[in-house]
Amino acid sequence: MSTTSTPTRRERQRAATYDEIVEVSAALLDEGAELSLRAVAARMGMTAPALYRYVSSYQELVDLVAFELDKAATAEWAAEAERLPADDPAGRLTVACASFRRWALAKPRRFNLIFANPVADPGAARQELLTQSSSGHYFTDLLWQIQDRYHFPYPSLDELDPVVREAVLDPLIPAKAEHIDREDRGVLWVYMRSWSALYGVVTLESCGHCDPRVISSGQLFRATVIDWLGPLGLEDERERLVGLLDAELAKDRS
DSSP states (O other): OOOOOOOOOOHHHHHHHHHHHHHEEEEEEHOOOOOOOHHHHHHHTTTHHHHHTTOHHHHHHHHHHHHHHHHHHHHHHHHHHHHSSOOHHHHHHHHHHHHHHHHHHOOHHHHHHHSSSOOOOSSSHHHHHHHHHHHHHHHHHHHHHHHHOOOOOOOGGGGGGGGHHHHHOOOOSSSTTTTSGGGGGGGGHHHHHHHHHHHHHHHHHHOOOOHHHHHHTTHHHHEEEHHHTTTTTTTTGEEEHHHHHHHHHHHHHH
């Protein structure tokens, strides 16, 4: 017998209010308007004190909106990637990376809220929230599938700097790690490094901190992705994956 209880009317109303907070906040971001508790409350026809019953601070508002927008965006990238079969994680990762970039260029303020928002409170609760990022789990799950299929190299614990060793043994990143044996945790260092490469180039492009000709051509992004084919054990797939990547970039130029 299922023990799941039906939400009460009050619970449904509360959930609907949270959904509206996210929807209104996303609209403010897309319009280029200020995102603040007061602005969200005004758009919803509420007073600021009434909104505080749902989000008690600006940081809590940002955390809520960022988490939900990240989840929605990740679903978009996954849907694009899923036109490729499940047994092709390398192809799916290629398409997902291109979809991530396309979204970041089209929605720069959403990207900034999710990925470039400073961690004002580095406490345990805040760090726990960061480990739950939908996009982080999606990309690292694909990397794990690639490792399982192609067996790319990763450092042993002894090869890692002590600080990095501590970080992979007790990770504070959005990635599954419980299933990875202690001696194989060096794979998490590959997760961190490959994500920093992808995030770095997309941040430069989304924020416009790059030659506009390079952004419009996609060549810096293309070179960054191709640079990672070797480290991820995908050299034998180079021709196919580069062709897939170029097809995705062609969509952005059309």
